[in-house]
Amino acid sequence: MAITEILPGIHYVGVNDRTTTRFEALWSLPIGVSYNAYLVVGEKIALIDTVEEAFGSRLEANIREAIGERKIDYLVVNHMEPDHSSSITALRRLYPDLEIVGNAKTLQMIDGFYGIAGGTVEVKEGDTLDLGSRKVLSFHMIPMVHWPETMVTWCAGDKTLFSGDAFGTFGALDGGITDSQVEADRYWDEMRRYYACIVGKYGGPVQKALQKVRTLPVETICPTHGPVWQREIPRVMDIYDKLSRYEGEPGVVVAYASMYGNTEQMAERVARELAAEGVGPVRVYNLSYADPSVVLRDVFRFDTLIVGGPTYNGNLFPPVAELLDRLAARCIPQRKFGWFGSFCWAGASVRLLGEFAQKMKWEPLCDPVEMKQGFSSDACGLCRTLAGRIAERRRSE
Numbered sequence: 001m002a003i004t005e006i007l008p009g010i011h012y013v014g015v016n017d018r019t020t021t022r023f024e025a026l027w028s029l030p031i032g033v034s035y036n037a038y039l040v041v042g043e044k045i046a047l048i049d050t051v052e053e054a055f056g057s058r059l060e061a062n063i064r065e066a067i068g069e070r071k072i073d074y075l076v077v078n079h080m081e082p083d084h085s086s087s088i089t090a091l092r093r094l095y096p097d098l099e100i101v102g103n104a105k106t107l108q109m110i111d112g113f114y115g116i117a118g119g120t121v122e123v124k125e126g127d128t129l130d131l132g133s134r135k136v137l138s139f140h141m142i143p144m145v146h147w148p149e150t151m152v153t154w155c156a157g158d159k160t161l162f163s164g165d166a167f168g169t170f171g172a173l174d175g176g177i178t179d180s181q182v183e184a185d186r187y188w189d190e191m192r193r194y195y196a197c198i199v200g201k202y203g204g205p206v207q208k209a210l211q212k213v214r215t216l217p218v219e220t221i222c223p224t225h226g227p228v229w230q231r232e233i234p235r236v237m238d239i240y241d242k243l244s245r246y247e248g249e250p251g252v253v254v255a256y257a258s259m260y261g262n263t264e265q266m267a268e269r270v271a272r273e274l275a276a277e278g279v280g281p282v283r284v285y286n287l288s289y290a291d292p293s294v295v296l297r298d299v300f301r302f303d304t305l306i307v308g309g310p311t312y313n314g315n316l317f318p319p320v321a322e323l324l325d326r327l328a329a330r331c332i333p334q335r336k337f338g339w340f341g342s343f344c345w346a347g348a349s350v351r352l353l354g355e356f357a358q359k360m361k362w363e364p365l366c367d368p369v370e371m372k373q374g375f376s377s378d379a380c381g382l383c384r385t386l387a388g389r390i391a392e393r394r395r396s397e
């Protein structure tokens with residue numbers, strides 16, 4: 001059996017992308033990304049999702065390698081974001097009799113994106129599609145994971161879930177396809193980063209999807225990005241569960257920006273004192289240089305966030321404001337929050353960081369630290385106090 005035949009009659013026909021530098025034109029891809037598509041072969045054949053259109057010819061070659069000149073009867077569209085749907089038009093040219101299977105929202109989007117209105121089959125929650133040879137697909141809606149039309153496809157006979165973006169991760173597939181064929185540990189941080197950047201706003205819908213998935217005796221999860229999960233399903237579910245509950249694990253992110261290094265010294269001092277107090281892990285990011293997706297990943301991962309920045313034009317320094325915008329957009333309901341800032345002649349950053357914490361209803365760990373002009377022994381002492389209070393709070397929990 002070819003390595004691409006994950007289970008008898010279920011073929012991986014996806015592709016790796018190691019050239020795109022920004023996913024959604026936003027998020028870095030240091031180890032690439034895969035766009036996964038799958039063939040389910042019974043007496044009839046269904047393709048589940050497609051790939052980004054620049055890789056359409058590879059999808060076609062992979063399909064031919066798996067099924068030769070046989071025709072595809074159905075294209076099941078679990079998710080319409082163009083990284084999975086933009087090969088639909090080309091695929092339809094190749095297989096003109098193909099019927100497109102999707103829910104009402106999907107079919108509206110197919111018309112809207114690609115002008116395709118006919119040759120479709122509308123499905124609702126729990127509907128089934130019998131391909132013959134014991135390959136029966138059923139469809140289950142998981143709206144907002146990650147768009148409103150998203151659904152999963154369940155193949156009960158193989159205990160296999162085609163999960164769309166759910167349980168996906170950044171990271172191309174290095175040779176293998178299933179989690180026992182690749183180095184699974186390479187993907188955990190990429191999964192958190194993917195979750196934080198792409199799905200992070202939708203914790204509630206992810207929880208609902210998890211509840212639905214838990215009712216199924218799943219043995220194989222085929223997501224649209226990253227490895228096929230078999231051995232590591234409990235760990236994958238646990239990561240998605242924790243992230244979608246916004247439950248940070250113990251740890252501190254110190255995220256700061258600094259124009260001339262004075263605020264940076266505050267950040268360094270806070271981090272050093274936290275380490276000296278035995279609080280950890282501590283991860284420090286200079287927001288003017290750090291990859292925003294990595295900062296977001298760690299804010300999702302850890303329970304404590306300390307933000308610092310100078311006052312700039314009577315406002316927050318832009319890299320700090322950008323972080324706060326990203327956090328607010330993801331509606332993170334709780335984080336233990338500390339903050340510090342600086343100014344030259346009229347302070348604003350500390351006040352504005354405090355207002356942000358109030359808006360987010362985040363728990364302040366202690367009073368903030370505000371520094372006027374250069375980093376001094378007084379400022380150093382205040383930072384030490386801030387770190388000490390955070391450490392006390394951590395010890396008392």
Ligand code: FEO
Pocket residue numbers: 079081083084146147165224225
């Ligand atoms: Fe991978 Fe929401 O698309």
